[in-house]
Amino acid sequence: MKGPKPSTDLVQGTLDMLILKTLSLGPMHGFGIARRVEQVSRGVFKVNPGSLLTALQRLERAGWLDAEWRDTENSRRAKFYALTRAGRKQLDAETADWNRRAAAIARLLKADA
Amino acid sequence: MSLWRQLTHGIRVLTRSRAADRDLADEIAHYLHEAEVDHLARGLSRDAAIRAARMEIGNATVVREHVRESAWEHVVATTAADVRLALRRLRRSPGFAAVTVLTLGVGLGASTAIFGVVKPVLLEPLPYPGAGRIVSVADRSSDGRGIDVTFGTFLELVDRGRTLDAAAVVRSWLPTIVGAAQPERLEGERVSAGYFKVLGVSPLVGRAFDTDEDRVNGPNVVVLGDGLWRRRFGADSAVVGRDIVLDDQPYRVVGVMPPGFEDVRAPRTEVWAPLQYDASLPSFDGREWGHHLSMIARVRRGATVDSARRDLETIAERPLPEYPRPVWASMPRGPFVIALQDEITRSVKPALLAMFGAVVLVLAIACVNVTNLLLARGVQRRDELAMRIALGAPRTRIVRQLLTETVLLAVLSGACGLAVAAAGIQTLVALSPSNVPRLASVRVDASILVFALAASAVVGLVVGIAAGLEVWRRPELHASGARHTGSHQRARRTLVVAEVALAFVLLVCTGLLLRSLQRLLSMPAGFDSSGVLTMQVQTTGRRYPDLAATDRFFAQALDRVRRVPGVVAAGFVSQLPLAGRDMYGVAAESAVPAVADEASGAYRYGVLPGYFEALRIPLLRGRLFDAHDTAAVPAVAVISESLARAKFAGADALGRRVRVGGADGPWRTIVGVVGDVRQESLTLADADAVYVPESQWSFPDRAMWLVVRTHGDPARVAPAVEAAVWAIDTDLPIVRVATMDRLVRESTAERRFALMVFEAFAGVALLLAAIGIYAVLAGGVTERTREIGVRAALGASRDEIVGVVIRQGLSMAAIGIVFGAAAALLATRGLATLLFGISRVDPVTYVVMSALLMFVAALACWMPAARAARVDPAIALRAE
Numbered sequence: 001m002k003g004p005k006p007s008t009d010l011v012q013g014t015l016d017m018l019i020l021k022t023l024s025l026g027p028m029h030g031f032g033i034a035r036r037v038e039q040v041s042r043g044v045f046k047v048n049p050g051s052l053l054t055a056l057q058r059l060e061r062a063g064w065l066d067a068e069w070r071d072t073e074n075s076r077r078a079k080f081y082a083l084t085r086a087g088r089k090q091l092d093a094e095t096a097d098w099n100r101r102a103a104a105i106a107r108l109l110k111a112d113a
Numbered sequence: 114m115s116l117w118r119q120l121t122h123g124i125r126v127l128t129r130s131r132a133a134d135r136d137l138a139d140e141i142a143h144y145l146h147e148a149e150v151d152h153l154a155r156g157l158s159r160d161a162a163i164r165a166a167r168m169e170i171g172n173a174t175v176v177r178e179h180v181r182e183s184a185w186e187h188v189v190a191t192t193a194a195d196v197r198l199a200l201r202r203l204r205r206s207p208g209f210a211a212v213t214v215l216t217l218g219v220g221l222g223a224s225t226a227i228f229g230v231v232k233p234v235l236l237e238p239l240p241y242p243g244a245g246r247i248v249s250v251a252d253r254s255s256d257g258r259g260i261d262v263t264f265g266t267f268l269e270l271v272d273r274g275r276t277l278d279a280a281a282v283v284r285s286w287l288p289t290i291v292g293a294a295q296p297e298r299l300e301g302e303r304v305s306a307g308y309f310k311v312l313g314v315s316p317l318v319g320r321a322f323d324t325d326e327d328r329v330n331g332p333n334v335v336v337l338g339d340g341l342w343r344r345r346f347g348a349d350s351a352v353v354g355r356d357i358v359l360d361d362q363p364y365r366v367v368g369v370m371p372p373g374f375e376d377v378r379a380p381r382t383e384v385w386a387p388l389q390y391d392a393s394l395p396s397f398d399g400r401e402w403g404h405h406l407s408m409i410a411r412v413r414r415g416a417t418v419d420s421a422r423r424d425l426e427t428i429a430e431r432p433l434p435e436y437p438r439p440v441w442a443s444m445p446r447g448p449f450v451i452a453l454q455d456e457i458t459r460s461v462k463p464a465l466l467a468m469f470g471a472v473v474l475v476l477a478i479a480c481v482n483v484t485n486l487l488l489a490r491g492v493q494r495r496d497e498l499a500m501r502i503a504l505g506a507p508r509t510r511i512v513r514q515l516l517t518e519t520v521l522l523a524v525l526s527g528a529c530g531l532a533v534a535a536a537g538i539q540t541l542v543a544l545s546p547s548n549v550p551r552l553a554s555v556r557v558d559a560s561i562l563v564f565a566l567a568a569s570a571v572v573g574l575v576v577g578i579a580a581g582l583e584v585w586r587r588p589e590l591h592a593s594g595a596r597h598t599g600s601h602q603r604a605r606r607t608l609v610v611a612e613v614a615l616a617f618v619l620l621v622c623t624g625l626l627l628r629s630l631q632r633l634l635s636m637p638a639g640f641d642s643s644g645v646l647t648m649q650v651q652t653t654g655r656r657y658p659d660l661a662a663t664d665r666f667f668a669q670a671l672d673r674v675r676r677v678p679g680v681v682a683a684g685f686v687s688q689l690p691l692a693g694r695d696m697y698g699v700a701a702e703s704a705v706p707a708v709a710d711e712a713s714g715a716y717r718y719g720v721l722p723g724y725f726e727a728l729r730i731p732l733l734r735g736r737l738f739d740a741h742d743t744a745a746v747p748a749v750a751v752i753s754e755s756l757a758r759a760k761f762a763g764a765d766a767l768g769r770r771v772r773v774g775g776a777d778g779p780w781r782t783i784v785g786v787v788g789d790v791r792q793e794s795l796t797l798a799d800a801d802a803v804y805v806p807e808s809q810w811s812f813p814d815r816a817m818w819l820v821v822r823t824h825g826d827p828a829r830v831a832p833a834v835e836a837a838v839w840a841i842d843t844d845l846p847i848v849r850v851a852t853m854d855r856l857v858r859e860s861t862a863e864r865r866f867a868l869m870v871f872e873a874f875a876g877v878a879l880l881l882a883a884i885g886i887y888a889v890l891a892g893g894v895t896e897r898t899r900e901i902g903v904r905a906a907l908g909a910s911r912d913e914i915v916g917v918v919i920r921q922g923l924s925m926a927a928i929g930i931v932f933g934a935a936a937a938l939l940a941t942r943g944l945a946t947l948l949f950g951i952s953r954v955d956p957v958t959y960v961v962m963s964a965l966l967m968f969v970a971a972l973a974c975w976m977p978a979a980r981a982a983r984v985d986p987a988i989a990l991r992a993e
Contacts, residue, residue: 030140030143030144031143031147034144035151049169049171049176050171050175051179053137053140053144053176053179054179057184061115062115062118063115076142076143076146077143079143
């Protein structure tokens with residue numbers, strides 16, 4: 001690969017937040033989440049399927065997501081994830097936390113310049 | 114909530130792994146499908162879309178592994194797989210599994226058994242509340258040993274002491290109970306009023322003694338033990354307040370102790386009565402000033418055993434006029450204060466600790482042996498490991514597999530060891546000397562199970578790591594699958610050397626103990642125990658109200674016993690040698706009339722004529738007692754040679770006078786000097802003895818030992834002797850019937866017990882070492898078949914080949930012995946208190962044990978050597 005990497009690895013720990021945020025719009029399957037994150041970030045973040053599925057498993061076990069198998073229109077089994085009440089609370093907490101950090105970093109960078 | 118989900122999801126994956134796998138596969142497949150659809154929608158051709166989707170996802174298997182490995186149940190699943198694999202492998206080599214499990218099982222079982230005995234005896238606190246604050250207080254003899262205190266000393270210490278909450282003195286009491294059931298002699302204690310307060314245990318029913326009951330001529334009251342209460346009174350609470358008959362006298366029962374109450378100083382005690390000594394201390398001559406009481410005390414909360422010791426020592430150093438002391442109880446060396454727990458375990462502690470050390474050695478040898486076996490197996494499975502490494506198995510995974518295997522082996526061995534331990538603990542309890550305290554509380558309980566499990570887990574890890582280290586350090590060696598035998602052989606030889614060294618340490622310890630015991634038993638005891646029968650006869654109750662009646666009975670009984678066929682000589686004595694307890698101050702009359710020298714302690718034996726003859730204690734000068742030495746004539750005494758030397762330094766003791774006990778006692782003219790006798794134990798030579806005619810002693814000894822010399826087997830004469838005593842009085846209890854030989858042997862019981870355990874352990878160690886040598890040589894011969902074949906083909910003779918193998922084996926043994934000797938020099942320090950008359954570095958023991966070990970090693974070498982000699986060069990060369 002030449003030049004700066006077109007897609008950036010997700011900042012450690014932010015994948016969970018992005019998944020929760022994406023699912024706050026409504027239930028979705030794994031691929032849907034991945035595409036949505038890519039689109040909304042305009043391709044800055046590329047989601048690795050391995051990491052995504054691992055994260056989904058973790059979030060589900062943490063009680064923040066519910067998962068449900070549904071048949072899709074072309075009769076395939078797909079696993080749909082939906083945000084739970086606990087998940088919504090977690091999203092709020094993580095968002096607030098993130099905003100605080102981002103603001104702090106932004107201030108630091110400005111001060112430096 | 115989340116923990117619950119973690120658990121249920123994980124368990125679902127574990128229990129329904131196929132469904133879980135399908136779900137994951139489906140999810141990935143769906144992901145792939147959606148990606149394809151997405152790429153198609155962006156205008157790619159079908160093929161290009163499929164390729165792009167595949168690129169995006171990468172290797173589906175890797176994704177699946179990635180997701181799976183992130184969950185906790187993955188660890189469980191792989192471990193389970195490891196265990197299954199290990200079990201399969203063990204099933205395929207049952208011989209290896211059996212040898213390993215047995216070896217480790219014996220090692221673990223023996224350790225667990227010894228731990229099971231050591232724990233309640235040495236580690237657990239005594240079964241009393243605040244047991245750590247209970248101390249034992251003793252006086253000191255002139256040579257610094259602890260001896261019983263006097264009642265006067267007790268009163269002064271309690272009165273002046275500032276660190277004690279409660280204190281009590283105790284002496285043993287052996288009443289006979291009569292009633293509806295047959296007469297029974299009980300083990301009891303006369304205790305001062307605070308006794309139960311010191312122990313911190315109150316009666317379950319009724320009450321303990323009042324201070325008011327513990328006075329001269331106080332009421333006859335008793336507290337019963339739970340066992341006696343159940344056995345004789347059917348656990349009836351109504352017995353409290355009623356009278357029972359002990360020694361023909363009524364005693365009012367005031368209390369019953371709770372079940373499980375254990376009198377650790379004298380575990381068989383079942384009945385307690387107040388001591389009832391005279392607290393006004395009327396005269397130095399009375400029993401109040403005799404050294405015959407055990408003292409215990411409870412240290413005040415906030416004070417320590419050390420501060421109590423300092424407190425009592427200060428009192429001893431500063432006599433006050435209001436507390437007069439006789440010379441023999443003046444505490445010139447201070448009292449001897451130690452925790453009660455230490456006091457009661459003092460005599461057995463060295464033996465138990467030595468045994469624990471020995472069993473750790475056995476376990477170490479077993480571990481080394483098993484490591485050796487595992488290494489040998491490692492050589493055999495090198496091809497398998499090489500294959501797995503080549504296929505990309507990480508080293509961690511392979512080492513983990515090896516560890517799983519050894520831990521599994523260890524756990525199986527632990528289970529086997531528990532069976533060994535359960536049997537071993539019973540055997541140990543059955544065989545251990547009776548003076549080991551707290552034996553009743555030795556049992557297999559949870560803590561012992563935990564010990565066995567923990568020990569086997571540690572052993573499994575240690576052994577597994579030792580064996581796994583080879584793979585870890587040199588994976589390439591395995592990966593290449595090459596026939597490197599050198600390094601393996603070196604590692605295994607090192608282990609065998611270690612094993613031989615450990616075994617040698619045990620052999621030396623055993624040898625030293627054995628020789629100590631021989632020395633001890635060959636010590637001149639000062640009497641001839643062979644052919645001598647002893648038994649204790651007790652006069653009790655109303656029929657023997659005074660000295661004269663008691664004397665008459667003993668004289669009549671003696672007369673009757675002497676007429677029993679097979680009896681050569683017979684006498685009565687108040688205490689037996691080797692069990693000396695009754696000590697008095699003895700003062701000698703100096704040249705200036707009626708001035709006594711400083712009294713020194715000596716064992717006092719009240720004897721009836723015939724005692725010296727029965728034990729063949731030699732008369733050196735003067736005469737022995739005869740029937741004329743009655744209460745009516747001037748008092749006489751016979752003294753031991755050591756006392757004669759100490760008091761009359763070379764001058765003739767005959768005709769001089771001594772006083773035994775207080776200053777008010779009579780002067781006794783010495784009529785004879787007899788040989789010294791080991792009075793307390795075979796190991797202690799220097800204690801003086803004074804013998805007085807029983808009829809000239811002011812307090813009758815109600816319980817006397819009958820000592821009978823017989824023709825032939827003394828045990829066979831016993832019934833006739835008992836019958837002779839009963840012919841005078843049928844109601845008298847006769848107890849502790851034993852031959853003097855047995856009593857001598859029992860006096861060495863701790864050493865004997867330790868020796869027995871060491872012998873067993875040394876035998877196991879020797880066998881394991883032999884197996885180790887054999888296994889390494891046999892493995893070496895197999896691996897070097899080709900080399901041996903070449904040598905044979907090049908003209909090496911059979912003898913030369915046999916020589917090479919045997920030299921190799923014996924050199925391992927020799928190096929092991931050198932290291933073992935060095936280790937033994939250190940290890941035998943722990944044995945010092947158990948040795949007698951022999952040095953820790955006794956060269957004979959070292960040489961004999963080396964020879965024994967070399968001999969066994971030679972035997973172990975023989976078979977592999979013979980096999981090497983039979984190697985056919987043609988076959989060996991073709992085999993490659």
